[in-house]
Amino acid sequence: MDAHDSLLELIGNTPLVRLRAPGGGDGAPVYAKLEYLSAGGSVKDRIGLRMIEEAERSGALRPGGTVVEATSGNTGAGLAMVAAAKGYRAVVVLPDKSSAEKIATLRAYGAEVVVRPGGLPQHDPEHVVNVAERIAAGTPGGWFAGQYGNPANPEAHYLTTGPEIWRQTDGRVTHLVSCVGTGGTISGTGRFLKESSGGRVRVIGADPTASVYSGGDGRPYFVEAAGRFRHPETAEDVWPDSYHQEVVDQLLPVPDREALHTIRRLAREEGLLVGGSSGTAVAAALRVAAGLGPQELVVVILPDSGRQYLSKYFNDEWMLQHGFLDGDPAAPRVGDAVPAAERERPLPYLHHRATVAQALAALRERAAAGAAPVLPAGPAPVAPGRQPTVPELAGTATLDRLAAAAPADPLADHLDPPLPRLGTGRDAAAALAELEDSGAPLAVVVHDGHGVALIGPDGLRTLLAPNAGNAPGSSGR
Structure with missing residues (x-):
């Protein structure tokens, strides 16, 4: 019989497939390692199995024990799958930005899912890692997997992913491109390939532009399971x-927009349905390949499937809402009402833990400059020049309401509901109808996931008025 004794034997051994360069480039060929074809659907299956097996060997995880982990989803799924196959209970702590599909997958494996706010500092007691450590410590037989510090993470890739790539390319691979999240994939795979090639293989990390790994300021971004x-x-x-x-020779920053448009192209033009971090990796790999000759060979790791992101990255409405799609250039769009210079500046945000006095100072400064004395408030402090992601809005601060409050009061006690969000590619007429229906005086204009301006119904009416001097598409969006 051509069969396996356990699902665990189907982890890894994923295929390579050659990608078509957009426009038919003359650079090096790019081969994608399709990790979503592993048993559990992601590259994290490998470390889920390795970490659990090492914990069993060391005695840290015993029969009837509980596997606990903090994750954005894929490592949790890998651990939950292995735990189910081996008879362990699993508890997974996720940030609230994780996709609904990831949460549903974990529950399907029988894992208990604990959701906590994302975007917290490491020392916060509610940070997902701290919550997971407490759960493991307080659970009889609990074991915290700790992928960020567990040596079995990079070791899994040194023992499996690297050798597979070396064998599949017959030792011809010259460049490895991988995202950097926990760092285990790129570290273990890259180390094996460098050792096997005598240092010939170059290792390139693909990273969201905002991630601190590649020199970004660390602000929130939209590609899950990549960056820092x-x-x-x-x-x-x-x-x-x-x-x-x-192990890493170079880090290439990739904007969210480029990553998300890359995965949509891969699905529609090559039949590869992959997640957002795959878009980050492929965008970087294509840049690398374009500067090489045909005698070189680039391998890029695609970590997971796009099926986990159908409600987000492959949903046109979600993409429009967050300003990642440009909409129809033949009709007026929300972005056409925002001056080009204003679109390049981040919209100021207030920290919801500020005092009323601090918020009033900012609002009065806006009023003196002729701007609307209204500002969104977010759940995290925002340094000058930084743009928080719009889903972090906690409410709206208005001058009229705060003027009657005690200056020392917390701003959070005097916030109005969050403002509606309108992506720059949204049809202006539909956006006006939506804003009027909401009854809100203003909306946050969103481009590439970040707030760039405030706009009210009058601004949209002016854009839509005949001979208003705002030609559709004039913004270049």
């Missing part, structure tokens, strides 16, 4: 032990 967010209140940003920086 750094909260402004973080006193010391301790990077994962599983990330071995000496």
